[in-house]
Amino acid sequence: MPKYPDPMSNISNFKIIESTLREGEQFANAFFDTAKKVEIAKALDAIGVDYLELTSPAASEQSYNDCKTISSLGLKAKILTHVRCHMDDAKLAIDTGVDGLDVVIGTSSYLREFSHGKDMEYITNKAIEVINYIKSKGLEVRFSTEDSFRSDLVDLLSIYKAVDKIGVTRVGIADTVGCANPRQVYELVKTLRSVVSCDIECHFHNDTGCAIANAYAALEAGATHIDTSVLGIGERNGITPLGGLLARMYAGDKEYVKNKYDLTMIREVENIVAEAVEVTVPFNNYITGYCAFTHKAGIHAKAILNNPSTYEILNPQDFGMTRYVSIGHRLTGWNAVKNRVEQLDLDLTDEDAKRVTAKIKELADVRPLSLDDVDTLLRTYHHAKGTGGHTSVFDKIDTPDKIADISVPKQTK
Ligand SMILES: CC(=O)SCCNC(=O)CCNC(=O)[C@H](O)C(C)(C)COP(=O)(O)OP(=O)(O)OC[C@H]1O[C@@H](n2cnc3c(N)ncnc32)[C@H](O)[C@@H]1OP(=O)(O)O
Ligand SMILES: O=C(O)CCC(=O)C(=O)O
């Protein structure tokens, strides 16, 4: 936590709009039947996300029915659906029982010319008509400009001012093409913060790898809500991933994040979604990637074993994960090997651990060793020490494959 908290910053007071069931459905592989949507919605609700955003009921009959089904589950999270800035879409959506509507329309010259073909005057008038209608039905309404970062700043600020004036619940900024960087995000959100009094939601695509950093910068500048999806799935290469955002926010304010969200549920929801969209969780995924809490190099291993905070900003236990120190490789060090000696309850000195470490390095120059291989070397050495033959015990083991030929006495201690 910074020493002097920035009064603009919402890094300790933000809400998540989880859009796996909207943006995530736009991922190339995604198809969620109703049962899968319900399973995902419940798992996300168990994490404690503030909102679930669902695909527009205008998309298909099943999408309409799924909005109704999920709205009637009685989840803690508020249910939103995402609609075009169009009265027909708004009317249809209100009938589904959702808590609110996320209304969007493109404002960049690209989208004004090549998507909907409307000018800013038309967009502003339509936005006001749609927002007033949704408000008259007693629902939350957010108004967002698609492709905000390639839109004219004066256009943006005037339309946001106009919708704020008529009492929109939130305005949204969308980096639809993933072109923005954190500094640009900070500046735009800060400017917007000084123009509107309502909440500010932000939506970041990850085409250039900034989606999490942009979300953080937005919150620092005064944004209140961030859109996420599980594993970041969405149109093209997706948006801010839920797990990655939670990792980032935990590093900013651990207590706030731990108290608000059940971080141990992240792995489960990622597994559900990964299976549903037929992908594997990436090896280097935030928190749940298979090596996210694996420490390897000797220098790291020694310090981690003394105090995990030396090389871990995330405590794996807070996420229901476990730490692993890998020792069967040529980057290992005697301190990590000594730690294994202690785990195996062997009676070896530091000098002994150093000798076995030298052997591990020699063999691991050929190929990495398994933990079983390392344990065999340690037990063999330990046994030989009991009979005085430890100085030559490894003489004949000149390749890793020969470790398998050693027969270690069952109980050496
Ligand atoms: C950046 C984003 O991710 S925005 C969210 C994207 N989500 C979706 O597209 C939801 C799934 N979409 C669909 O099922 C369909 O596109 C529908 C039902 C919304 C519309 O389908 P169709 O009527 O067949 O139109 P189509 O998809 O070809 O073109 C989009 C239409 O919406 C209009 N449009 C596009 N964006 C908007 C907007 N934000 N507000 C109002 N109208 C819009 C376009 O002008 C076009 O209208 P047209 O019928 O006059 O050509
Ligand atoms: O509604 C929004 O704010 C975002 C819409 C969207 O998915 C995008 O612009 O990428």
Ligand SMILES: [Zn+2]
């Ligand atoms: Zn998007």
